[in-house]
């Protein structure tokens with residue numbers, strides 16, 4: 001085999017491999033990662049109005065590629081210029097490559113064949129110039145496309161996240177957090193690959209195919225026709241391998257997900273694992289999942305390794321065909337050696353571009369599957385919305401609360417959780433809500449915060465039906481303190497200031513003093529700037545509770561809901577919290593949910609809720625009034 005044909009083969013192989021193998025494996029990995037994460041999602045009703053977020057998670061609907069574009073193309077506003085620049089610059093780079101290959105043929109004929117060094121310099125310099133321009137264009141184009149794609153992702157992710165924040169907590173109770181996270185990451189990337197960089201890739205690949213095929217035709221149209229007959233072979237091989245890649249990569253993603261959950265669970269529950277001496281069990285679980293992952297990866301590697309030689313065989317057949325016909329054309333004086341080499345080089349660029357087209361088609365249809373899952377979230381309506389013309393309450397409100405004949409049944413349930421619940425809390429008054437587990441005490445809080453609306457009856461704040469208030473205004477008037485108070489992983493100061501963003505240090509310290517946590521904060525290494533770890537795990541339960549009380553004091557809302565504030569605390573810690581709690585409750589309308597009847601002062605109003613065992617009876621079985629005076633604990 002001549003050195004020029006060897007060079008051609010190498011050139012063809014290198015280019016082909018670069019454009020084909022890498023793309024295939026990366027794409028299929030990405031695509032299958034998404035497939036493996038496909039999880040139950042809510043199906044919108046046929047009228048397209050979307051499911052309410054309280055519905056159970058069904059399967060995501062199938063959305064056509066056109067609908068996907070219609071839905072997400074508006075998000076490219078502001079970045080379309082970047083995408084257009086990406087396309088134009090990629091086209092410039094491709095044109096430069098066409099020119100460079102032509103010069104390669106020219107140098108072969110005019111310089112090498114004729115051994116005329118004088119004719120070398122000008123084309124060599126132009127070639128170099130073209131390569132520099134192609135490099136600069138391709139760099140800038142890739143940069144513009146990446147920038148556009150990332151901005152698109154940022155906007156879409158922000159939009160989906162904001163929408164998720166409008167959905168009631170029940171939506172999240174019915175979903176797997178990991179699945180939602182996958183939608184916010186992988187699935188949104190899939191949409192970008194379809195609507196953003198996918199479009200750029202498609203246009204530039206089509207342009208490349210036209211340029212390289214046109215150039216090959218220009219050199220020898222009959223030879224081009226013969227060699228183009230080989231194109232379907234690339235497409236078939238590409239398709240066969242891509243589908244296998246997808247299946248294998250899907251297995252890899254599945255086992256990767258399973259392995260990650262074992263790691264996540266094991267690490268999250270470290271104290272339980274160690275306390276129960278289950279380290280070996282966890283290690284065995286990880287090994288089992290890791291082994292499945294290993295098998296899937298080996299299968300993937302096997303396919304990748306096989307793909308190269310198969311493509312190489314087809315390339316060699318192409319090359320031999322070109323050589324055979326080329327030799328004949330050269331012999332009959334219709335083609336020069338330089339022309340033949342340039343022709344072969346054009347094909348070396350053309351074949352991968354053609355394969356890329358097949359790959360794009362696959363990616364596009366798979367990416368549409370990911371976009372279904374995001375559309376499904378965007379279509380989900382909040383179970384509770386603001387009424388048109390809802391007017392905010394006076395800020396702050398007086399804090400009078402009325403439950404009037406309130407009844408509530410959770411979506412999908414038949415037995416009501418609450419029935420005929422009526423009580424009033426005057427401004428500053430304490431109402432204690434007690435009853436057995438499952439009686440609906442926390443449900444009452446959810447209704448007050450409008451996470452749900454009552455099925456019957458109504459709830460009033462200062463005499464206004466809370467359905468007539470914007471939810472933001474309603475919730476600004478209510479502070480909730482739960483059994484397990486949720487803290488963030490920031491500093492103590494961040495966590496207290498969360499109650500009222502923009503609070504000054506003086507206010508934060510005052511709240512901490514009232515919550516009896518200031519002295520403790522003083523013992524921390526960095527005082528108020530000490531990080532408190534994930535969910536505040538670096539401080540004790542009682543300390544967490546007092547930080548949460550400081551946060552609630554800073555928030556300074558007229559209505560306070562305390563949901564089992566002492567649960568999980570020992571008697572001494574609970575006693576320590578009493579005083580700050582009293583200060584917090586003082587002057588606020590307080591609904592205290594508790595099992596602990598010792599907490600109930602004589603003067604408080606008490607609501608006792610019934611349980612499901614009270615078959616046939618109203619859930620709210622008793623409303624007792626022990627007194628009328630409003631008194632803190």
Ligand SMILES: Nc1ncnc2c1ncn2[C@@H]1O[C@H](COP(=O)(O)OP(=O)(O)OP(=O)(O)O)[C@@H](O)[C@H]1O
Pocket residue numbers: 170173410411413417435436437438439440441442443444
């Ligand atoms: N999101 C939900 N969907 C369906 N049913 C729910 C939901 N949340 C709670 N329930 C049901 O409603 C009933 C009341 O629950 P709730 O949490 O209000 O009880 P609770 O009195 O606060 O109980 P505990 O004292 O144990 O905290 C329970 O039977 C519970 O299973």
